[in-house]
Amino acid sequence: MSWLDAVQWNADGLVPVIAQDVSDGTVLMMAWMNREALQATLRCGEAVYWSRSRQRLWHKGESSGHVQRIHAIRLDCDGDTLLLSVEQLGGIACHTGRRSCFYNVLDNGDWQVTEPVVTDPARIYGSTDDER
Template identity: 65%
Template structure:
């Protein structure tokens, strides 16, 4: 991860944060290009991500910053951060510790595929580690 941008907040101001002060973030695996997950960041999460070189998101369910891997150990080491053409979506290229990005114990969060006559979702990716073994009861 590169050194944090200067003290100026201009780089943070370039992000088109939504009305809740958030922007969607895609985490993509370095090397394979696999999309691991989609999460959200606010200004503080993006700034902390840059400072640490590890992904820090805004947890909408917890209502607080969430350092990816804080309870699972599955930290995302950030290699690159990109901002899309509209300035409203971030892309992180990450190295995923433990090979598990999803809280369900799978490699990535996109493990269901629209199946058959397009009327149901089928699970197409295995659980690599049971969530109970990752997080406890």
């Protein structure tokens, strides 16, 4: 059996992927991969995802320069989720200009923004939709 066959792809041929900063354990983002994206990630050593909105491969950082260098790829016990240990080059993983996409915290029934914008997304992309 191929290592790719151990992954439990969903009905769309995708698997959810969590990217975690290798330096401090911060969960940076969640995205999707198909077989081609996972193979490309392994081949180039940087995160390559499947963009569901654009229906194409998306090399993280292709617009921003904020690439994710792979340190380890892990498959969970059910085979249906990947965890990437990454070095986040450029310091920003989120298209909103924040370090992490997980900057909203539920507090007494309200979402509270807990992380500042590090760089204005318009300065990075020209618009905020380029890295989604």
